[in-house]
Amino acid sequence: MDKGADLTVAGIHKRYGQVRALSDVSLTVSAGEFLTILGPSGSGKTTLLKVVAGFETPDEGDVRVGGRDVTDLDPAQRNMGMVFQNYALFPHLTVERNVAFPLEMRGTPKAEIRTRVAEALAMVELTGFEQRLPRQLSGGQQQRVALARAIVFRPTLLLLDEPFGALDRKLREAMQLEVRRLQQRLGLTTLFITHDQEEALVMSDRIAVMDSGRLEQVGRPRDIYDAPASPLVADFVGESNILSGTMEAGGSVRLADGTAIRVTGEGPAAAPGAKVRILLRPERLGDAGDQPGAENQIAGTVVEAIYLGLSDKYRVRTAGGVELLARIGASRTARQYRAGEPITVGFHAADARIIEVR
Amino acid sequence: MTAGTASAGRSLRVAATERRAAFGAFLLTAPGLVFLGLLFAMPLIQLFALSVEGGTTEWYAKVFADGLYTTIFIRTFEIALFVTVTALLIGYPVAFFLATTTPTWRAIGFALVMLPFWTSVLVRTYAWMIILGRNGIVNRFLIDYGFIERPMTLLNTRFAVVLGMVHVMLPFMILPLYSAIVRVDPDLARAARGMGASRFQIFRRIYLPLTLHGIVAGVTLVFVVSLGFYITPALLGGGKVTMIAMVIEQQVREFLAWNFAGALSVVLLAITLVVFWLLNHWVARRVPPATGQGR
16 A cells, blocks of 8 residues: 655644743654654643644644645545544444445545445455444444444545544454554654644654644653653653752752652753752662662652552652652562651652753 | 242232332323313314214315315415425524523524514514514615605515524524534544535434434424414414415404304314324434434
């Protein structure tokens, strides 16, 4: 099948009355790439998708697909496949007629419609369900129909608006991988909207983190997670300890409670005396005894212990009153702590990274 | 105690609860049933009894004997049909606007739709007489601005009757249409548009089938009520446009011919029921139950 086209949005502004929904959003998605817009609700991610799809007109900026300016084109002329949050299946049409709809709108010959609908349904493993009505299908099956309908006309771009929100966890994970495989097989340029950071990490070639109508950071999942550009990104993607302190000579940071910790993880340079914020992922914090060579050790008390199966999550308060989140992986030797017990946590200087200098 | 008797005991208790619930529901409907029975069913039965008084069918024979009454029946149906189609054509776009616009415009729109609804039919009909009369607003305007030289005959025509009736019936068409359209998920239209559908195709392929039950409700309501219209055709038709309700009233008031009026009424009722049944039957076949309902 044809490779998808590349998508460029440049300098998009969109305002609703006093609310700035999008502020100077620029982004390029290369052909065949899976890019996720990740952000909390109200961050403007759905507005951006609507601008790309043509359901909203931007106040400023333009949208180009394959080098062609489509900003002023009607959605009907943009040739983009879209899966809606609630699937938007036509309730009065059978699965077959739903999937045939975009082809019928294009005046595709009947015989060709039949083969292509069968092809698309086979791709989402729904062969045999042609004559069912949407309400006779499970959520996951409805999702597949929506997907088949979005790809059957070989769109230049696939847009997915939080399509897995209504599915239970197991099904959601299965669908994530399935959609990803299908997208890669068809080489479809895909713009995916979600507020679920885990989903974004699993599926994407790149992630664009959005907040308050602005792009905070665009990068590969690993970069977003390991090297967040701001405390906001760090906080939104994964769990994090964000500690405030003052830079000291020799690569140490003195926290508000007086503890000094060594910080050598990559990050912006800070002169001694500068106020900094440090990111420390909870899974990099461990029982000091299990962390040989850890430069930093902090004693404290377990405030709360949560059993999560794969790991234990501890809320630890240090002697100086700083709260730390530690995730200690389940292993045969790992010690279990209970609330109130003393604990010493340790971490490597390289796992602490400055993410903001003020 | 064995499991068998335990479960039997439980099911007895369930049955008793259900009986109580059913009786409670019956009590709640009782005032309505008494009201309908005394004021609707009884007179209807009496009317029917009058039409066959003395075991004769001569009154029914008279209804179909000379062409006069048949003509009036046909005219009544023509006018009702015309009113219904016109109300549908005007009402659908209005209902669509109300269902898809912003809350502010919806409030304004609804006020405009409902305002005449709260005004007496008699008052509105007189208003049309003032507008359409030989010396009325329309004729004055056209003459004053030189479009025509002599006043047109607008009043006492079938046109005037239809116009007045459509005006009265529009809210009855708009309300069921609105409630059907508002239940269609706007994402469906968006999805269709994204897949290349034109505005007309979105209407034809999405809205029309999904609001068919609303259309049938509105059409049935308007058509059936229009069949029995009396005041509006009497005043705007000026005796030149006779509908069946006017004939029935005349038989009772002027000729005291209760038996014949009864026969006419029963025929009208029978035809109405048949139309009603056909429409429902047609819809039941076209629209499987629960389709077209919102999520």
